[in-house]
Each structure stands twice: as structure tokens, then as C-alpha cells.
Amino acid sequence: MKDSEGIVIPKNYLFGETPEDALPLDCGKKLYPVNIRYETYGHLDENGKNAILILHALSGDAHVAGHHKEDDKKPGWWNEMVGPGKPFDTKKYFIVCSNIIGGCSGSTGPRSVNPATGKRYNMTFPVITIADMVRAQRRLMEHLGIKKWLTIAGGSMGGMQALEWAFSYPECVQSVIAIATTSRLSPQSIAFDWVGREAIMSDPNWQNGNYEDTLPEKGLSTAR
Template sequence: MNKFPADSVGLVEAHDLKLSDDGKPWKLNRGELPELVVRYEVYGQMSELKDNVILICAPLTADAHAAGYHSITDKVPGWWEPIIGPGKAIDTNKFCVICSNNLGGCKGTTGPASINPQTGNPYGSQFPHISIDDMVQVQRALVQKLGIKNLAAVVGGSMGGFMAMKWAIDYPEMVKKCIIIATTTRLSTQALGFESVGRSMIVNDPEFNGGDYYQNPDEQICVQGPVTGLSHARQLAHITYLSAIALERKHARHRKREANPDKFQTGFAVETYLEYQGQKFLQRFDANSYLHITWAMDQFDLEEEYGSLAQAFSSIDAEVLNINLSTDWLFPPPESRLISLELLNQQKIVSSVELDTPYGHDGFLLKDMPDLSSVMGSFLDKEQQEHSLESHDLMKQRKDYLWLEKVITPKSRVLDLGCGDGTLIDALWHAHKICGVGMEKDLNSINACLAKNVPVLQWDLNHGLSDIAD
């Protein structure tokens, strides 16, 4: 009897693939590795043409295990179980889903704790600095090794959104759709400050030893090295992943234990909660990996890399869905909307949605986010989009539509304010290839637009119109 939920991919296994199998070192933007191994997982069946593949770009501390269970005794599934599986937003009945552990991580892909074949010891301080681009290059090599030429979609949240954008920018011929969630074109100065303090906590831990703290390579990484610094860095970062609303609802000023004045411990519930999060993090992550990946994240800046956002996005051919979270103060919605605005002004196909959630930045990882599932599912559901031809047949019965068909010239671009379910734009496209984008606030209507493959912006008419180019 199957003990797993019906909408789970069930038992899964991780695969390790050596990418540097030609004997040559793996080149990075800054340095090289004598060899490179990537760990990945696959969910769902790849089509004969290998054209149904969705690549998941993992966020900062996530690994390749995005869905399912590694054994029948596992109590906790993959980190994006609410989104990936049969009948879910990323439907494994239709798509083959691939997720890999990021370069520099500590869950199978080559990272600082991996053994350097040239020395027989962990890389430690000798591990080269990496970049978001380096991570994407590893993903691309994996995809090519698997014989995949085109991706149905690339999906990433937070730092994963950085990688997803790089995919769409640098390999436009490979990416059909791109979903970015709770991300921006670079970290804000405030976010950089939090990252900097977190790294300082690690490198100033007496047990850090310059990064060479792996006394026993066979021992779990979590019981070695600067565990105090790493725990504190995680506690600090965890605050940025939540919202003030979420923290207040969960903890308020309740006391979980007696105060300890000697240690200046207040006993407040939020204090014990963060201590728990820090200790739990030690069971699955390595301090050096945290340093290298956050460093790569901080260096990412599309405007600096390409000269301007206009230049960065000029090559994108993919249809883009940009999802913001209302209480995300690590990647604030106003900053994220700049992505949608620039794409729109370059006449790219983009939809932009802001989900109302009390959970903050980490909301996209939680199971209690049905709106996220519905929006993503509508955007990816090819079968619904193919049925949208019915819109044109219905619109031909309306006199106002017939009038619009006459006055709007072919190849025009239309902005439909209060577009409803997108029927007008959809019909104009099928009749005369007139491109359009809708503006709408109602989420049900937005889902209907996305299901028709109609670009839609969930923007306020009083503030969004002035920024849109003619």
C-alpha cells in the first residue's frame, strides 16, 4: 500500500553526474575546479522529444530534493512539495521536473566540503569564489548532458529567481517560459547589510580557522567548525525571511521560558524560536557553503553586469511571470515590479502578480499558499491555453468587439484596463495578431487571463500607468 499522498511524486532518488569527465578542470568566472559533480533529482516522465522539461532553480540553502520522499520512513518531503507533483501547479503528469543542488552547496554538488582530488582533503579555504553565472553554467551543462535542448520553463524563487533570469537572458533560444518569484535584479543595500553581518558572525567564530575546519571528512559537517557563528547567521537571516505580521501572530511578546539575566536571555518566544531555527540549520548546512553562496548572491547585479536593465532584458524571448509577495521586505514588491516594467516597455511578454500574504519572503515555500499554486498552474497549463480559441468565437457575437476589430490596426499593441478574464485581448490576437496586455486586480480574473495565455498586470491603475512607455 502506498503511504504517500496521492498528489506526491512518492519515492524519489538523487543522481550524481560528473560534468568534468574529459579530464580537464571546470572553468569558473574566477578560478577553476579540478572536477565537478552535480547532484540532481527528476520527477515525472520526460517526453520522447524531451520538450516538457521544467528546470527548478533552488533558492539559497535549498538542495536538489524539491519533491517526494527518499524513503518510506521519511516524515518530511522535498522543500517544494506543495508546488511539484501530480495535479499540482507544476504538474508531473504533464511535465518532467529537474532540480539540482547549487554549485558550492553541501548536498551532493561540488562545494567547499567536497574532497579535492588533487589533495585528498576537503577544499575548505581553497574553494574558489563562485557566481550566480557559475551556478547557471553547471545547470546548463547538466541539461545538455541529459540531452535536453529546450526547456518548457525555468522556475526560481529568491536567489533561484536570479538564476532563472540569467537563463532567460543568456539562453533565450532554450527557454519558453520563465517564472520568477520573490526576486529582484539585485539585493538592496539593506539586504546586503544583513548578509555582511551574517558572514562576519561565521568568519569571526574562533572555530572557523580560515575555512579549514574539516577535521574529519567522514563526520557530519554540522558538528564541525564555526557552528555558533553559523547558527547566529541563520537566526539573523531567518528574521528577514519572515514579516512583522507573521512574527507577531506566531509569537507576540509571549514568554516561552524563564528569563536568564546572567546571559541576557529574555525568555520571549521569538528568542527560543530563532535559537531553534539556528540549531536546526546546523543539521543540514555547511558554514563555508553559506559564505560562498551568499557572496555569489550579493555580487549579482544585472544592471552592473549588462550596463542597464534595458540591455540585460533585450535578448529575452521567454514569456515571463513575475510573482511578488506583499509582505516581502527582503525582496520588496516595488523593486521586483521594476523587472516587469522594463520587460513591458521592451514589448516582451510579461505578467506581473502581487500575492497578498502575511508570511513574508518565505511565503513561496509554504503549503498555505493556494494563490501561488493557482497562478503558476494557470501560467503553465498549456491545455487551457489551447482552448482559448473559443474566446474569439464568443466575441464575434458582440457589436462592440466587431467595431474594435475595425478601428485597431493589425500589429497594434493594446492596454486593456480592467481586462476581466482577458477575452478581448485573446480574441484580438487570434483574429488579427494584435498584441495586448491587461491590467486587473481580481485574482480569479488574472488566473483566467493566464489560462488563455494573455499577459496581465496586477497593478494599481492610479500608480502603474504613468511608468508604462507609449
């Protein structure tokens, strides 16, 4: 664990426990309650202005650096970039990375339990947009007492979220680092996404999206 953040403990932020505090979605529905799984590195300064938000790509998670356990074989997915003396220097900056809503790594998503039914959402989970993801991150920002992001960095779908931050909340962002991303998908990209979805849904373990413990791993592997 030399030259890394060492052991990092994931955190959870729960909000929207009542309909009045629900997260409004672009599809017209409201999501509540909402849990956001996130990790932080470094320390927030007194004026709350040394904060950097790092956003993961489609299959990423909040574990951007360090290890969860002593015997972890792999560190976080951007460990080379985040840590003491690294480009995102945790001796200078307060780094935040959260799992997107609709994801499958701790934040509220299709595998979460719908409080209205007591069962997993599965295919009843509402459609989530990039703007919805950012709207939830804005709530996390308020919870952490951050006044303005020094920068927001992300690649691929993470870069899309970074651009959405600049568009929807320009007063909250000083700068954006958008890597290998776009503000609009081309027809070819949409077609590739369709092929990936078909691969997942063709896996017998897909079970129309209502699978429990047996995952459509072959379909997921083909899709990625």
C-alpha cells in the first residue's frame, strides 16, 4: 500500500426519506429514499473550496483510490492519479467520488429494495439520466458542506456528468476536466449500446431482468 491512500472506508448518505424530500427525476417520477455510496480522501479546508469531485464511467464505482482491506489485490480504479503527491494530491485537496444512482455498487439502483413493495426494484426502477445523477450529487455536495468544486473530473460517462455539472450548476464549478467524452452520443454509439443491452438480455440468467442471486455474467462479459 506504499504511495497510496491506505485503507479507505466507504460512506453512505441517505436522503429523501419522505415524498417531500424525494429526488425529482427527468422521467417525471420521484425517487425516495435515496442512498449515495461515496468515498473521500484528504481533508476539506475551512472555506470548503479545495474540493474535487471525481466521477466514474459506466462500470465504475466510488472506490477511486486506496484499498478496502489489507489483503486487497487491487487498489481503487484511479489509484495512480489520486493520493499523496499525485496529480490529485490528497495532501492539498479534498477528493470525493460517489457511485451513481441507478448503479450497482452501493447507491440506490435496480437491485435496491423498493420500500413500497418490500422487493427489489429490478425492471420497475425508473429510467435515470445523466442530469438525474448530477442532481443527486448536488445533494451530496450540500451534505458535505462544499461551497464550490475546485474542479470536477471524469472520463467517458463520468465526463458526461462533469459537462452536465457545468451546464446545470455553473455557480458550483470552477473548472471541469472532461476526458474521452461527449455532450451527445452519435448514432453509432447508440447502436453499440443497443448491442450491449441485447447481449445481456440474451443471457438465460437475465430472466427478464427479475434475476435474484444468479447474475447474467456471460451477457455482461460480452457487453463489456
